[in-house]
């Protein structure tokens with residue numbers, strides 16, 4: 339059964355065998371075929387989203403082999419790691435965006451783009467339903483249908499409010515460029531409002547109380563940016579109210595930046611304390627009204643604080659179109675679309691999902707591993723040779739690079755020792771005992787594997803990987819033996835997606851940044867801030883944005899941030 343899993347190329351065959359399915363598509367194919375007799379029409383690849391995942395896919399796909407169509411409600415790519423800098427004017431919004439049409443044009447202009455939102459996916463008929471805000475059709479509703487042969491879902495995620503009352507109405511989010519622009523205006527609103535005459539001290543204090551809900555990287559970076567903006571720029575411009583400004587970070591967990599090494603989390607907490615940023619850890623926000631935030635704490639019970647502006651940054655949730663799609667394909671109880679290691683949506687032909695809207699689900703990891711073990715006993719003798727066990731482990735490591743890491747890090751001693759100790763063959767019964775142990779030990783791996791972080795790094799690597807799979811699809815059909823090590827077991831032609839972590843940064847304000855680099859190498863301070871500058875400049879999507887971002891940083895160094903409320 340394992341060997342008969344569908345591969346990309348099989349999916350092509352399945353589709354071909356089904357005769358194309360759609361009348362509209364058949365018509366379109368006839369048109370194309372008529373235009374160029376003897377030339378097979380290109381497969382339609384529809385990409386939803388122009389974020390990190392979608393744009394990287396589009397940049398890397400061989401558009402001469404596919405009819406690529408991109409659909410997204412925004413016609414640009416945004417460099418999200420610099421969004422917190424936009425909230426305070428350190429960087430201008432237009433410096434971190436690149437029109438998607440520029441990216442497409444660089445690829446020879448073969449790719450089509452529609453500025454519209456997909457509101458429904460119909461996997462049965464291989465169609466996506468889209469709606470455009472900027473134009474109308476004959477029916478006046480701006481809706482249209484697009485057929486696909488392959489669908490790449492890269493719609494990202496939305497802010498998660500955990501259904502907390504009042505959040506949507508009263509809090510800012512920090513997900514999109516517009517959010518950052520709104521925050522920038524709102525900060526200036528608060529400062530201008532607080533200087534108006536006839537306001538009592540309490541009201542001024544409330545207006546200048548900035549609350550950040552969520553002590554993750556985004557919340558922390560925004561709090562740090564805001565602190566810098568206030569202390570470096572606004573304090574000079576609003577000297578009479580500068581002492582009334584207060585920034586509070588509310589975090590449900592016991593610490594902020596828990597996804598980082600403890601040393602970074604501790605450094606950040608101490609720095610915030612020195613900077614006068616109040617940290618309320620162990621507090622859960624339960625309600626937000628227009629002027630107060632109510633929170634709960636195990637020790638102190640419920641309490642409310644007045645605030646002037648709040649930014650909600652507590653993680654990500656699923657977009658409605660994905661929720662609806664997941665219900666259709668029997669994944670209704672999940673948080674994100676489950677894909678296999680080839681990034682194909684489980685139980686859904688010809689649909690791939692990448693980036694924040696997907697999780698590379700490994701719910702079958704144990705079954706797969708057991709199957710590899712069973713398969714290794716080729717002659718069904720009940721005995722596995724040491725060589726066979728080594729092959730098994732090697733194969734598991736290829737399929738699950740995280741297992742390899744786990745074996746290296748945690749020394750999966752039982753099975754490894756067994757192999758090392760055995761001079762000859764190992765009885766299968768003996769091995770099975772170890773398989774049980776192996777299973778238990780791998781319970782951890784399961785959770786390790788499941789939780790790829792929702793980051794730009796993951797999204798971009800997935801986009802790149804998937805584009806390479808598409809580019810090699812034809813090749814793999816012509817040479818179906820695939821990567822040698824995998825074929826030994828007669829399996830997939832493409833190596834599974836494997837994430838390479840290059841480290842992560844946490845800018846903490848005052849020209850100090852913390853970095854956790856591969857090999858758990860920690861670096862904190864001013865020099866790391868310069869590393870951050872150079873890496874973020876180099877990661878810009880084009881020379882234009884690179885130049886703009888660098889000039890924004892330089893402008894900020896020389897003239898400070900602009901406090902005009904435009």
Ligand code: FAD
Pocket residue numbers: 386387388389390391392409410411412418419420421422454455456457492493494495512513514556657659692693694695792793794795796797
């Ligand atoms: P996105 O980049 O969000 O793109 C989604 C795309 O889908 C968008 O173009 C959107 O318009 C489009 N879309 C939405 N709905 C639809 C629809 N219905 N139909 C069609 N298209 C649709 N990660 C890091 O690695 N390092 C960082 O420093 C970092 N900092 C961050 C700072 C902030 C403030 C934020 C918000 C995120 C940060 N991230 C960072 C996380 C990173 O931005 C995300 O993980 C990444 O954007 C995910 O990429 P994506 O392509 O899945 O989604």
